[in-house]
Amino acid sequence: MKTEKETFDYEALKSKALEQLRTGKSLYGKDGAFAPLLKDFLESALESELESHLNEEQRSLGNRKNGQSTKLLKTAEGSFELDTPRDRNSSFEPQIVRKRETILAESLEKKIIGMYGLGMSLRDISQHIKELYDTDISAATLSQITDKIIPKVIEWQSRPLERLYCIVWLDAMYYKVKIDNKITTRCVYNILGISVEGRKEILGCYTNESEGANFWLGVLTDLQNRGIEDILIACIDNLKGFSEAITTIFPKTEVQSCVVHQIRNSLKYVASKDQKEFMKDLKPVYGAVNKDLAELQLLKLAEKWEKKYPLVIDSWQRNWEKLSTYFKYPEAIRKLVYTTNTIEGYHRQIRKVTKTKGAFTSDMALLKLIYLASKNIEKKWTMPLSNWSITISQLNLFFPERLHLNF
Secondary structure (H helix, E strand, O other), X not given: OOOOOOOOOHHHHHHHHHHHHHHOOOOOOOOOOOHHHHHHHHHHHHHHHHHHHOOHHHHHOOOOXXXXXXXXXXXXXXXXXXXXXXXXXXXXXXXXOOOOOOEOOHHHXXXXXXXXXXXXXXXXXXXXXXXXXXXXXXXXXXXXXXXXXXXXXXXXXXXXXXXXXXXXXXXXXXXXXXXXXXXXXXEEEEEEEEOOOOOEEEEXXXXXXXXXXXXXXXXXXXXXXXXXXXXXXXXXXXXXXXXXXXXXXXXOOEEEEOHHHHXXXXXXXXXXXXXXXXXXXXXXXXXXXXXXXXXXXXXXXXXXXXXXOHHHHHHHHHOHHHHOHHHHOOHHHHHHHOOOHHHHHHHHHHHHHHOOOOOEOOHHHHHHXXXXXXXXXXXXXXXXXXXXXXXXXXXXXXXXXXXXXXX
16 A cells, blocks of 8 residues: 555646746745645654664663654745654754754745844734745744844954054944843944045944943953054044043044034034024134134134133133144045044944834844844945045055055
């Protein structure tokens, strides 16, 4: 009498497969034409693995076959029930479909991680997988899948860096994160650098509740430990404690505070009726052709507005040395360093991905998404910055002994 496997009906299989292809149904999922073939192949392979495992040594220990267990296996093409053989001693560790493994095929996991990296919620991903593959995957399982990139996040955060970066920008983003069952505001400090070749690179992402000299000392020490020996110019948003920290780790680095941030912060303390006139008087300060002329215009600004807005004028005077660093450089370098626009552009792209999220469950949950989004963004950073050949030549005039360019 022929067994079920021996009475294989090829014509029936072909007819069913063609019909499912025409209607767009899965060939491998439940009721799929090819599901029995995949099921039969995997079960046969598992049986072979168990036979190999039950060698003379195992049999001498009394180990034998011990029936089967059934589990629902999910694949990129659909789901089906798989019978997995067992042994008495439970020492059998199958490799084709591992114990407790319910999702087969890296392609499905890669698709899930890819969708997560685009900012889709776990609920939306689950619905999408259901629609495409007729496969139910719980939010808990999806979270476990995305957790598989944690080692890559840690590796990315610890990877070696280049010896020197010409320009580095530091800026912050703020997110809600659940810490000890409480929702708190966490700050993510991102560091973006420009290599000697003119290419952008995310050097690091660091989470903290607040900034300060000790925090920045830790960040800069981490960059140093990963291989950075020198930074020519650091562009910041008046980060508290940063100037003190960088002089300790990279004493030769020149610091440029973001002029645009300074202007924005100034306008917060200027009455709306005065803002247009104030900006008209302020523009000759930051738009001057050189530092001497800028300082002359700053004096005029103070004479006119200091009595009415002493806090604003004091801020410009107190931070002037860090705000005016860019005046010493030619136009090509000035455009890059007097604002943090470069890193803010990166932040805008990150926020497109994170904007659909509420509070993150942990710092790592936040970093996972930032890492995936950053990897997608970096795919576009294949070319040097525009006119980099001019910029690097000008930088070499100011830092010839530190750049070591070979022509």
